[in-house]
Amino acid sequence: MNEPIIKFDKVVKRFGDVTVLDSLDFEVKKGEKVTIIGPSGSGKSTVLRILMTLETINEGMIHVAGKPLWHQYKDDQLVPASEDHLREMRKEMGMVFQQFNLFPHMTVRRNVTEAPVHVLGLSKEKAGERADKYLDLVGLSDQADKFPSQLSGGQQQRVAIARALAMRPNIMLFDEPTSSLDPELVAEVLGVIQRLTEEHDLTMLLVTHEMQFAKQVSDRICFFDKGKIVEEGPPETLCTNPKEERTREFLKNFIHPE
Known part of the structure; x- marks a missing residue:
């Protein structure tokens, strides 16, 4: 199988004393559509922000399209990435945030x-x-x-x-793209993302609470908790027959809303 287009290797991210990603190993293959789910504070959005170079990492290595993201080779030595290197690497990825961030003028x-x-x-x-x-x-x-x-x-x-x-971009990152929208507007945005998954060979990494949608568009769903992947698998397996108690507990909120 090809090298993964995204590869996290023992990545640690801390904010002060809080460890948000805890020795994370995670990879995405070219053309794969992967959804990350999990409770607030589980590190889901941090994964995307690190890929877009909006947050740095404390330990570990990340490769995107076969190249180190936060490091670069200088005279055969691995050194922290320069701004030029980061700028080049960003071209691999496009990100859609919760807030639209359009230029109003x-x-x-x-x-x-x-x-x-x-x-x-x-x-x-x-x-x-x-x-x-x-x-x-x-x-x-x-x-x-x-x-x-x-x-x-x-x-x-x-x-x-x-x-x-x-x-x-070769990779599209979606960070809860519908969470700022009124419920009646959610469907139109999800419809566009669904068309992209069907018509374009993009690699996609999506963080969302829209479980039905995640089941429709994903090749794989990863359940994050406390900065680690607790469980991952095809949507039909993970959503209907999760192995881990923590995953079952989380999914209950979507299947039997209070």
Whole structure:
């Protein structure tokens, strides 16, 4: 089998005295769709933030697309990564956050073209064509000249997805992409993500509380607790017949809501 496209090897992350990731071993294969579930504070979102280089690590190694993420080789020695190395590595990944983080003073189209022009060096024409393609994919071609404040939360999140895709990443990271949305807007964003999983050979790592959705789109679900993977497996196995008591206890909240 191919080398994993994401590989965490004994990764430790601490915030002060609190260990958020505890010697984490975790990998994702190219093209795999993996969902991370778990209680608040279990380290799920930290995994994504570390991959996007928004948080550093205390110990261990991470490889993305065969290269070390937080380290680099200098004269055959492994040394901490430079800002240039991190910038290159970020191009492998696109991230969609809970908050949409759109530029309020830019139109929808410009929100999508800005990074391809300034980071990838695309011409405005090429970036515009790419933006039109991805806005069409998320069903927002007719909103391209509006500003974010003129859109619903669901539409803003779909723009954020188009913006991440416009960088042509190999890996898409979704950090609870529907948690800031009103319930009636959740379905439209989940629908777009589902289309991506069906039509594109992207590797996806998704943190979500939407269990039904996780079951539909994932090749594998990992249950995190206290900075470790307690259990992982295909959705049908993990959700219907978990081996671990801690997993059963967690899933009860979704199957029999109070």
